[in-house]
Amino acid sequence: MSALTQNVLWRGTARVMGLVGIRGRTLVIAVPMLWLLLFFLVPFVVLGRISLAEPMIARPPYSPLWERGPDGSLQIIASLENYRFLLSDALYRNAYLSSIRIAVVSTVFALLIGYPIAYFIARSPEPRRSVLLLMVILPFWTSFLLRVYAWMGFLRREGVINNTLVGLGVIDEPLVLMQTDLAVYIGIVYTYLPFMILPLYANLVKLDSALLEAAGDLGASPMVTFFTVTLPLSLPGIVAGSMLVFIPAIGEYVIPALLGGPDTLMIGRVLWDEFFSSRDWPVASAVAIVMLFLVVAPIMWLQSVQNRRALD
Amino acid sequence: MSDSALAADTKPWRSAAARPFISIRNITKRFDDVTAVDDVSLDIYQGELFCLLGGSGCGKSTLLRMMAGFETPTAGQILIDGQDMAGVPADKRPTNMMFQSYALFPHMSVEKNVAYGLLREGKSRAEAYGRVAEMLKLVKLEAQARRKPHQLSGGQRQRVALARALVKQPKLLLLDEPLGALDKKLREETQFELIRIQETLGVTFIVVTHDQDEAMTLATRIGVMNEGVIRQIGEPREIYESPNSRYVADFIGSVNLFEGQVADTAAPIAVETGDLGVMQAQGSDGSVTAGQTVWLALRPERIALSRAEPAAKPGLNVLPGVVEDVAYMGHMSHFRVRLANGRMLRVTMSNRLHDEDPITWDEAVFASWAASAMRVLVE
Structure with missing residues (x-):
């Protein structure tokens, strides 16, 4: 096909589509919109619909949305009973609170560990940086499950840590590390640390070293420079990194299941139990939707704060 | 005070x-x-x-x-x-x-x-x-x-x-x-x-x-x-x-440089530049020795151009040449004058007086400057 016919074809197509109100701009936006619609909004609506149903022994295991009454009229069956149940049962409340607590604590520790690492990489000479970044990303190349299992080898009663400490005579009795909240924190912080480091690094590497010199020149010690210049300017990186750790951590299932004890109550585990053990899909859906709002609310709030800052 | x-x-x-x-x-x-x-x-x-x-x-x-x-x-x-x-x-x-x-x-x-x-x-x-x-x-x-x-x-x-x-x-x-x-x-x-x-x-x-x-x-x-x-x-x-x-002479402003050997060490110092003959330049006694290779620095604005040959005076350097280029800048004009040996001399003259008949392209002119306008550089 010659360039000319191609050109004519394109123009013709564009004109026809323009007549029905579709422009190039619309098309470009349409692709991601469709993606979100298909893979986010539709499942969300399905989940929302199930959360309003009643559990049944059937396939699928919940009541249909509508029913023909005996007189042939259409009856819509939807109730907020599942949500009322969630709020009334202490198990769910505790699971939510405990998930938030574990996610917050893990995020704080990931930040405390990740910030110095990101800072160090960003301040390293250029050729060394890519090597250090590679080392941060490298663990992703092995299976996540495998890495969590490896931690079991470290933390268990006869594990590496206990054997070493007993061998060195630091402790007499092995420590109980496995199946504790501590093990869950270690697992989550270890797994999600790169998600904290990478956005922090991306932010810190852009920091103009002249600003640090200027602060020093004006009489600020390195410590004061950090708290008055570096830290406030890296806030967007801190927010991005914290979100990337907090969000997966709050719904984490595998790590508490493998490393946590029977007392480690997290919403991901409750979700699993409801879906697969109790086969109570409606309650499980309600649990998922409430969690979604718990996660989305702080993000929306942060977004609005950042937008206001940007306008300022 | x-x-x-x-x-x-x-x-x-x-x-x-x-x-x-x-x-x-x-x-x-x-x-x-x-x-x-x-x-x-x-x-x-x-x-x-x-x-x-x-x-x-x-x-x-x-x-x-x-x-x-x-x-x-x-x-x-x-x-x-x-x-x-x-x-x-x-x-x-x-x-x-x-x-x-x-x-x-x-x-x-x-x-x-x-x-x-x-x-x-x-x-x-x-x-x-x-x-x-x-x-x-x-x-x-x-x-x-x-x-x-x-x-x-x-x-x-x-x-x-x-x-x-x-x-x-x-x-x-x-x-x-x-x-x-x-x-x-x-x-x-x-x-x-x-x-x-x-x-x-x-x-x-x-x-x-x-x-x-x-x-x-x-x-x-x-x-x-x-x-x-x-x-x-x-x-x-x-x-x-x-x-x-x-x-330094070249870095600050514009300068004409000539290479030559010291012919006479008494002020004004005489320097043999080969093609262009002997030039007289400012310099203190004893700063140079006879036969030493030196460079002469001459600022373009210290040179005068005239159609008639200036009367010979002690300490006045005169060289004939042809105007190759003129750039009129308003407050001053830049000239490039081709000397007898083919090299270009940069000259700047201020347009302080209104000149009805300014020197222009291809004119034969005499470039002249005092010995005091020329510096002897040893490096």
Whole structure:
């Protein structure tokens, strides 16, 4: 096909589509919109619909949305009973609170560990940086499950840590590390640390070293420079990194299941139990939707704060 | 007050008894195997506006950064007001720096930027912000006090950077290309503004620049740097009129250079230039020896062009030539005159008088200049 016919074809197509109100701009936006619609909004609506149903022994295991009454009229069956149940049962409340607590604590520790690492990489000479970044990303190349299992080898009663400490005579009795909240924190912080480091690094590497010199020149010690210049300017990186750790951590299932004890109550585990053990899909859906709002609310709030800052 | 006393007061570097305020002694800085600053010694006096002038990579910024404490000298000593700066970190030095990029804190308003240094000194907020207001008045930025740096124009940012560096009343202010980011017109206005502020506050300024016009306008003295070495230190007039080397003569302004051998060492010194014959040049007795290879520097504006051959006079150099090019600039005209041996002579003549019949292309002319207009350079 010659360039000319191609050109004519394109123009013709564009004109026809323009007549029905579709422009190039619309098309470009349409692709991601469709993606979100298909893979986010539709499942969300399905989940929302199930959360309003009643559990049944059937396939699928919940009541249909509508029913023909005996007189042939259409009856819509939807109730907020599942949500009322969630709020009334202490198990769910505790699971939510405990998930938030574990996610917050893990995020704080990931930040405390990740910030110095990101800072160090960003301040390293250029050729060394890519090597250090590679080392941060490298663990992703092995299976996540495998890495969590490896931690079991470290933390268990006869594990590496206990054997070493007993061998060195630091402790007499092995420590109980496995199946504790501590093990869950270690697992989550270890797994999600790169998600904290990478956005922090991306932010810190852009920091103009002249600003640090200027602060020093004006009489600020390195410590004061950090708290008055570096830290406030890296806030967007801190927010991005914290979100990337907090969000997966709050719904984490595998790590508490493998490393946590029977007392480690997290919403991901409750979700699993409801879906697969109790086969109570409606309650499980309600649990998922409430969690979604718990996660989305702080993000929306942060977004609005950042937008206001940007306008300022 | 006698004339010499006045000179010693405003130009302390002319007096041997004056005590320098900043002493740079045999400073060397090496980065790996690159020597950025090579055994530089320099004395700067209280209240001076000293310009370090040189092209990029000549070591001028490195020298400035060593004074500020951002770089550690490989060897040598820096004394500020008699105090050795070795081991004194940047935040403890009595210097402040104005950065080329200004390095304003983007998350702070103008007044917070300026107050930053005062608050680090432990000044109360009331006192600090009082001083900030005074300083913003001096740089005419009172109205922008609450703005963030990104809401300011380039010229305003430059003034914030200056105010922030000056508000701490440093003994020494270091300015790295202070006008480099401004456009030409603003730069010219700002030059005089900078001098006004420097004179108002009496702070010693060291300015790094690659712009010779800027250095000539601002400086009490200029240090010309090249490849880590200071080639010449002097007042702007001295640097221009009496360069000590071909490098300096060529770097500052425009110059005609002739190579030759000394024929007569008695003033005016006679130099045999081969094709162009013997030229007479200024030079003190005993500065050169007979037969020595020297270079003659001649500024274009010191040459006169005439259609008629000027009457021969002792100490007057005359060469015939043909006008190859004329560039009329309004206040002056630039000529390129081809000499008998084919080389071009650059001549600048001011258009001070209205000339009905100016010298133009392809005219045969005589270029003449006094021996006193020509400098003998030995390197």
